[in-house]
Amino acid sequence: MVTTQPQRPNRSRPLPMLLLALVAALTVMLTPGTAGAQSRIKDIANIEGVRDNMLIGYGLVVGLNGTGDTINNSPFTEQSLIGMLERLGVNVRGDTIRTKNVAAVMVTATLPPFSSQGSRIDVSVAAMADAKNLLGGTLLVTPLLGADGEVYAVAQGAVAVGGFSAQGAAASVTRGVPTNGRIAGGAIVEREIDFALSDLPYLRLSLRNPDFTTAMRTAEAINQQFGRNTAKALDPAAVVIDVPMARKADLVSFIRDVEQLRVQPDQTARVVIDEASGVIVMGENVRISTVAIAQGNLTIRITETPQVSQPGPLSQGGQTTVVPRTNIQVDEGADKKLAVMPSGVSLQELVNNLNALGIGPRDMISILQSIKAAGALQAEIEVM
Known part of the structure; x- marks a missing residue:
């Protein structure tokens, strides 16, 4: 009997295939600008012409529980109330009005693009005057005007207030801001803004953060998707798109495809400092040259803890006196160290070194300004 061994299938991959797979993996790992660092054009640019419009109006809120304007101190509230009642057929001119349930208010809204009539x-x-709380109030019919003086919406409804205020004979509590509120869906659009998107000869993108590199990358991404000479960067803030003839019939779908393209935005190295709150925000491209930093302040702390000295219970002519006790501490910053940061230090290394010195946000602001004055900070400093 002759027995044969079953042959194992050959699972080895040809050498050229392994090389191709290795090259593909290295290409993916070494490609700059990964998808995680990219943003949609929709998130970094606006289409010029497709914009919001600000509306404003003046109205009255009624139904307040004695927390409205003081009529004697708010003549415009009294005049508005008299005018409104006269339009409703009630004549109160010449009479004394002492209600505290009415407040004069400013009403603001944002009209989104392409808002249709009736939406x-x-x-x-x-609140405009000395009203204390708008809780429980109802806004009466208020026309909302645009920048051209035309009425685009009419507002009315119950005011929702997030804050509250409570007051007693000897104390009061206020949380939030009870003198402003919001009405969800409180205005009806009465006039549409004429804007024909299909009549535009070309599309113009406006970058929210103007930058030459970002504008060029945006134009290159559009040209790569829709063909050469489709888009052109005019300046750091504008990219012009010449809509292809085949897509002009359906401009909405073309804009959708453009908005979904991904671009890696660039930014200028900038350090933003808010001195009022001590907040420091630094971009990832902030770099510094070789510099040595030392931080130490002379701090003198004086503490007064006076003590009372009383005579014994059987003493004659003794007096109770206050004996001063003063404690003086001097901190010369001897524990502070000198740190040397080499050239090209990144944002993370800069923060780590400053934190290692025990430096707080306030001192860090002064240090960053000093580094900039020395010419070692390769970034812009913007003080708010």
């Missing part, structure tokens, strides 16, 4: 938008309400 609803949110409005914000803010």
Whole structure:
């Protein structure tokens, strides 16, 4: 009997295939600008002409529980109330009005692009005079005007207030801001803004953060997707798109495809400092040259803890006196160290070195300004 061994299948991959797979993996790992660092054009640019419009109006809020304007101190509230009642057929001119349930307010809203007649938008309400609380109030019919003086929406409804205020004979508590509120869907659009998107000869993208590199990358991404000479960067803030003839019939779908393209935005190295709150924000491209930093302040702390000295219970002519006790501490910053940061230090290394010195945000602001004055900070400093 002759027995044969079953042959194992050959699982080895040809050498050229292994090389191709290795090259492909290295290409993916070494390609700059990964998808995680990229943003959609929709998130970094706006289409010029497709924009919001600000609306404003003046109105009255009624139904307040004695927390409205003081009529004697707010003549415009009294005049508005008299005028409104006269339009409703009630004549109170010449009479004394002492109500505290009415407040004069400014009403603001944002009209989104392509809002159709009859649609609803949110409005914000803010007191103008000495009203203490708008809780429980109702906004009366208020026309909302645009920058051209035309009425584009009419607002009315119950005001929702996030804050509250409570007051007693000897104390009061206020949380939030009870003198402003919001009405969700409180305005009805009465006039549409004429804007024909299909009539535009070309599309113009406006970058929210103008930058030459970002503008060029945006134009290159569009040209790569829709063909050469489709887009051109005019300046750091504008990219012009010549819509292909085959896509002009359906401009909305073309804009959708453009918005979904991904671009890696670039930015200028900048350090933003808010001295009022001590907040420091630094971009990832901030670099510094070789510099040595030392931080130490002379701090003198004086503490007064007076003590009372009383005579014994059987002493004659003794007096109770206050004996001063003064404690003086001097901190010369002897524990502070000198740190040397080499050229090209990154943002993370800069923060780590400054934190290692025990430096707080306030001192860090002064150090960054000093580094910039020395010419070692390769970034812009913007003080808010």
